Amino acid sequence: MGRAVVEAAIGRGDEVTTLNRGRTRAPAPDVRALTADRTDPRALRAALAGGEWDAVVDTWSQAPRVVRDACRLLDGRVGHYTYVSSRSVYRSPVPPGVAEDYPAVDADPDAEDSEDYAATKRGGELAAAQTFGPAALLARPGLILGPYELVGRMPWWFGRIERGGRILAPGPADQPLQYIDCRDLALWLLSAAQRGLGGGYNTVSRPGHTTMGELLETAVEISGAEADLVWATPAQIAQAQISPWTELPIWLPPDGELIGLHHGDVSAAYAQGLTCRPIRETLADTRAWLKAEGYPQARPGQPPLGVDPAKEQKLLDTLGDPGGSGGPGGR
Numbered sequence: 001m002g003r004a005v006v007e008a009a010i011g012r013g014d015e016v017t018t019l020n021r022g023r024t025r026a027p028a029p030d031v032r033a034l035t036a037d038r039t040d041p042r043a044l045r046a047a048l049a050g051g052e053w054d055a056v057v058d059t060w061s062q063a064p065r066v067v068r069d070a071c072r073l074l075d076g077r078v079g080h081y082t083y084v085s086s087r088s089v090y091r092s093p094v095p096p097g098v099a100e101d102y103p104a105v106d107a108d109p110d111a112e113d114s115e116d117y118a119a120t121k122r123g124g125e126l127a128a129a130q131t132f133g134p135a136a137l138l139a140r141p142g143l144i145l146g147p148y149e150l151v152g153r154m155p156w157w158f159g160r161i162e163r164g165g166r167i168l169a170p171g172p173a174d175q176p177l178q179y180i181d182c183r184d185l186a187l188w189l190l191s192a193a194q195r196g197l198g199g200g201y202n203t204v205s206r207p208g209h210t211t212m213g214e215l216l217e218t219a220v221e222i223s224g225a226e227a228d229l230v231w232a233t234p235a236q237i238a239q240a241q242i243s244p245w246t247e248l249p250i251w252l253p254p255d256g257e258l259i260g261l262h263h264g265d266v267s268a269a270y271a272q273g274l275t276c277r278p279i280r281e282t283l284a285d286t287r288a289w290l291k292a293e294g295y296p297q298a299r300p301g302q303p304p305l306g307v308d309p310a311k312e313q314k315l316l317d318t319l320g321d322p323g324g325s326g327g328p329g330g331r
Contacts, residue, residue, distance in 0.1 A: 001059045001084055001182055003148045006031065008186035019047060041069050048073050055080040055193035062114040064107065064123025071131035080193045082137040083128040086121040087202060087261055089140065094260030100140070100200040100268060125200070137192055138200040142261045143179035143250060146282050147289035150296045153249035154286050156306045157216065159295060161223045168312045169229040170237055170244070170251040173213030177250065178262040180204045180274075181282045188274045201269040205276035207262060212251060218280050222287055230319050240315040247307040 002020070006028055009016045017032040027033035036047035038060075048070075056078050060067050067083060074081070087094070089104045107122035109130055114120040128136040145154050160167060185203055192201075220227050234253040237244070244252050252259050266274070298304055 001144065001148075001186065002057075004146070004182040004186040005057050005059070005189060008183060009190055012190060014190070017051070017053065038070065039063070039066055044069060045073060048077075052077045053079070055082065055190075057082045057084065057189055057193070058124075058128070059084045060124060061117075062120065064109050064111045064114075064120060064127050067124040068109050068127035068130065071128055075131050080135070080137070080196055081128055081132045082139060082189055082193055083124055084189070085125050085138050085140050085200075086117070087140045087142040087204070087264060088118045089122040089125060090118075090260075092118075093257035094264075096260050096263035097265050098202075098260050099265035100202060132198075135196070135198040137189070137198050139185070139189060139192075139203045140200060141180050141185055141203045142264065143177070143204065144182050144185065145179050145286065146182040147285050148182060149286065150299065151302075152296050152298065152305050154219075154283070155290055155295050156249050157219055158223060158287055158290060160306065161216075161220055161227050162225050164225045164227045166228050166230050166316050167216075167220075168242075168248070168307065168316055169216055169231045170212060170248045171231040171233055172254070173211065173231055175212045175251075175254055176208035176262060177210050177212060177215060178204045178207050178264060178266075179209070179250075179276075181277050184274070184276050188269070188272075191273060195272075197272060201272070201274075202264050202266045203269050203274060204264065204266055206266055206270070207264070209276055210279040215250070215279060215283070219283050219287075222280075222284050230316055232315060232319055236315065236319070240311070242307055242311060242315065246303055246305060247311075249305050 006016055006018060010028065010030060017034060018027060019034040019036060019038065021037050022033065022035040034047045036043040038044045056074060058067060058070065071081065090098055091103045091105055105118045105122050107119040107126055109123050109127035111123050125138045128138065149155060180203060188203065216229055220229065234255070242248060244256060252262060
């Protein structure tokens with residue numbers, strides 16, 4: 001998200017300042033690049049000394065204490081503060097139709113650890129609200145797709161598709177998905193900041209903006225690979241002990257306790273101008289980024305994504321003909 005926000009801001013003609021450790025990428029042209037490890041309060045204070053900004057977009061995903069420290073340092077020196085949170089802040093199980101007033105998990109804005117992602121993100125929200133109150137914008141995306149997706153969900157699918165052959169596809173193929181292209185979210189965050197929008201917002205597409213079938217079929221078409229999707233039912237996947245979301249990225253079983261993440265209420269954000277481009281554009285640009293810059297490396301401390309090939313093959317051997325309508329779970 002950070003890279004998408006920087007590029008969107010530059011594209012709008014904004015004057016951009018970045019703050020990071022400067023380890024992974026050279027600063028973008030025409031950007032004032034501040035370098036600091038923000039987990040070190042002294043380094044953060046030195047980097048931000050004396051500066052004033054119209055708006056801040058904070059994409060931090062670790063210890064809430066770090067968000068707290070930044071907010072306190074910037075209090076009185078920024079016009080607007082956005083924290084990019086997550087729909088994971090809602091208490092599980094998340095039923096369909098959840099809006100922003102659904103109860104959130106318990107969290108501590110002063111927490112030093114980040115083992116529990118939901119509590120980490122909620123703690124970051126509370127830290128921002130401690131300083132900036134209801135004026136803080138708490139953006140709650142769920143699944144974020146598009147170029148620069150370093151988590152690696154769609155990159156894993158492209159990598160699997162490019163290996164070709166029969167591919168395990170989690171059904172039903174017509175299952176609705178809910179996501180946001182990082183570039184659409186970036187543009188909305190900047191517009192919302194300029195308008196002084198505050199409070200929590202679910203910031204993903206409307207449910208059913210695409211389906212699991214359209215996502216994978218479009219990815220196969222874009223890749224040009226000789227690959228056949230073999231659809232399996234949720235029951236077959238469960239029986240094979242293949243985990244949703246991690247071993248089969250993006251997919252959640254329709255009757256699972258997290259299915260609400262693909263059926264959330266986004267009416268508030270859409271009333272404030274959020275949009276999401278077609279899935280074909282998102283996938284085409286994602287593949288172009290992967291071809292230009294290579295596949296992202298697994299992030300330290302994160303579980304590996306994707307099903308083991310032997311485990312996939314074992315289930316494929318039990319399934320019927322590939323191609324959608326002829327296989328179990330097809331349309």
